[in-house]
Amino acid sequence: MPTTNADITAKLKALREDYAARLPQELTALHELAEQALTASGAPQTVQLTQLHQRLHKLAGSAGSFGFAQLGKQAKQLEIQVQQWLAQAVDPGQRRVFCIAVGALGALAQPDQSPSYVGVTDAETSAAQTLIYLLEDDPAVAEDIVLNLRHFGHRVEHFDRLEQAEAVILRAPPDFMVVDIVFEAEGRESPALIAALQQKLSKPLPVVFISARDDFAAYHAAVKADAIGYFVKPLDVIRLVDRLEQYLDRRRELPYRVLIVDDDETLAEHYRLVLSSAGMLVDLVTHPEQVLTALRNFNPEMILLDLNIPEYSGPELARVIRLSDEWLRVPITYLSSETDVDQRIKAMGQAGDDFIAKPISDRELISAVSIRAARSRQLSNAIDRDSLTGLLKHSRIKEQVDIELARTRRSGEQLCVAMVDLDHFKSVNDTYGHPAGDKVIKALAHLLRQRLRKTDSIGRYGGEEFVAVLPGCDAKEAQRLLDDVRQNFKEISFSVDSKHFNVTLSAGVACADVAHTLTADTLLQMADDALYLAKHGGRDQICIAE
Template sequence: MDKNAEIALKLQALRADYAARLPAEIQQLRSLVEHLTKPNPALQLDALNQLRQRLHKLAGSAGSFGFPELGKQAKKLELQTQAWIDSNQLDLGLVRVFAVAVAALDGLAQNDSPKKTPVVSQLAPLKTNTLIYVLEDDQDIADEVCMTLRHFGHQVEHFSTIAAAEVEVLRRPPDFMICDIMFTEEGRETPEAVAIMQQQLPVPIPVIFVSTRTDFDAYHAAVRAGAVGYFVKPLDIIRLVDCFEYYLDRNRSAPHRVLIIDDDLELAEHYKLVLSSADIRAEVINNPREIFEKLQDFHPELILLDINMPGCNGAELAQVIRLNQDWLRIPITYLSSELDEEKRANAMGRAGDDFLSKPMGDRELVTAVSVRAARSRQLSDALDRDSLTGLLKHSRIKEQVDVELSRAIRSGENLSLVMLDLDHFKQVNDTYGHPAGDKVIKAIAHLLRQRLRKSDAVGRYGGEEFVAVLPRCGRDEALALMEDVRQRFGEITFTVDQRSFNVTLSVGIAAYREGVVRAEQLLHEADAALYRAKAEGRNRICI
């Protein structure tokens, strides 16, 4: 049995163990409720605190293990215990109703059916060096989160107390942390502890917080501790992993691209060097007449534009840029020493989006540009990328074919275009359901993102059809790369309702050669090669 299939079985065993322990846990709750009827204030308060803690854990974990209704009801009961604690008084009539509700939890535990979600396993997991610390005092949830993350090839360490994590974080900082907010037995909340740790680290650690809390204070504390995500229990583990992977993809992605347009060439070059030192790719032009060629070739995510330039001032150039529909989405920030409020207002009213004042310190420049370029990419991704896979949409991947073909024609460099399709995908949807089909789609998208280079572009061309644009990649190199992808994907096992299945790929590759001048030609040839691969029996590559 391969490693990840074994993990999948362990996950199922965890859910079974959880279900087996539920009757005893509910019986313990019923015993604590009986203490509420005793005429002993100290005993009542102790019982209330224990009830709140146990119900809190049950509310957070039940849904994750296939008992959503049980989790919802436990949350309601937890809120009632908290209200009694806050008011410092018990209503015996309500206690009797409460006791009936606790007794009814047993029925919910028996009637709820375990959640059936496809589990993806790989024979050869893709290795990463990502070190993740999971801070969670609920062992069941911790085990599932850790196993799922390891399943995707990450190095994971679990800490059941904040104190243990604090020592290790300062000794060996991880790349990422996933933390529960409340550690009941320690009487501590994680955001405050994490915020203190962050101050002692040279580089802050990105954190995803998980909790049953949905109040503003919990979210606010999470932000102060460096949160990049917040998930409410019961956990949707797949969504959590998606958030984590999205963050990694975003931070592994290509540098931001910034175009500086300024007639002061030395200053512009200074800005370029400063931005380059912060891993921001910057290009400079000081002649507005070069704008069309530079936009077409460089595709900036942000334009820094001086207002006062001879011949064509910044406000006029901004309007020239805005006349082309292809460049409407590129944000234009004026970077100028202009102090006249009327001129600044006029420039902002004529196609500009923002204004930064010269002189500007290096750190301020990097921060201002980083924030604006990141926001530009985020908005562009929302428009350009498929919501299920995070890959480029049909129209945008076709544009990338155009861009890279034009570059290959000018430079004479290699270019390969790959078109691939999932074999018999309709049968997957018909047999196992559309959620299973979505898992398959996301699996191939994830594999493509991991195996291809930063400079490659990958898009979802249709329902189960994908296109990859591989610049500076000859056909033999493309063949070797896609053969690796084909084999790896064929080894992935998907499981739904204890039924396992595999899905294969058919691939067509077209390599740029002299005489190909239109993207449609290259796409047509790749499509023809894909059609041949399917006609010859599928699960193969044709060139």
């Protein structure tokens, strides 16, 4: 699959050239079919008119995407005429006019639009550590922020002068900037300077301002500097981390998974390349009988379904998909040149969720699919993920254990599951209140996401208890990973009303190899038993199940 701008542009160009090369032959065949259909009668005429309608429909839907907009529009008008003849007798007086119009399509076989190639959006890859530049001239404040951010796995560089920071930023831009709004030593405010700096960069950097000021003018100045957050001193570092993680979560999101079902292989491939250029993962089905297999293998978040496919209608395929509970939540969007509003409404009433009209430009296609896929993911997250932490819910993390156990049997790799629990958490809630407890839970969730591997799955199992699923990991590596989390978590300083406190955690780990006969429930129980040993062995430790 092409992944670079050059690859995708070359593929799109080749598709367009191939389409243009085949077009004269297709238009000649259309003209011959029109002549045959309009001179036939009875059942043979119906068959030929049906074929003519299908080919005109295909041309109307594809021509615009390859730069032949006028050809597509004219083909659509002819398609509508054939559709009327399929419902009632052919008007003899219109036969010759229609055939002349089909023959005239050849005059439109020149592209009237420049290629709308879209550049590939390189997926932003998360480095092992997020690089943050801190611009703060108070040494004590800076030290506290740096230490806490580093515990969460971020790499932090501190600058106490704006000029020094600017030179480094222009040479090596960070992932984030955290900036004090006033540099006391210099007697200057930073938002205007940061706004000027942003203009020198190829793309604006996300910046969070911290300040003793809490007035509208300060907030407005921060917005003009492209701020994504503003925090009033004394700074609650956990809230700062939460804001950074929210932003990082959007960048870390996996590509949208889109399944295209369309019998027009050339047009479907064009759509695949265009959506791939925007960083999406796209699978194609050009033979409807393969749709169920594709669903199981690809697990899409959204389905683009052609409304008119020979032998199978789009609504029929949509209903086939909806027969399984597994695919009830996946939105189905019809993609068609159908202009009849009644037909659209009818299709939407038969298992469809939305409608996108052909022809559609590359940019519009990316926007339309991105918006719908994002909504689909938001709905899935609302159902599958814990609202406080953003981690998988109890049932979903158990499902993930099942999935990874099955994968372990196939791959021969080991699998470890960890049960993680906060120590003396009831005391935290009783002493500092439940909002403080929520802050501690969110902090641990952030730390687990930052410190564990990208291949690991993490869920909130209940209350202050978490589960981490670690595929391809043995007991020794699992202990190392979780001990790193444990040591960094105990160093994080929480505060409520100027009262500072720390929290520790304990964890139990259970592992399975290729020869295992364990179920998810058994493996989780083994991890829970190991957690029990850690708790009763003094807490603040990791225990491995025997």
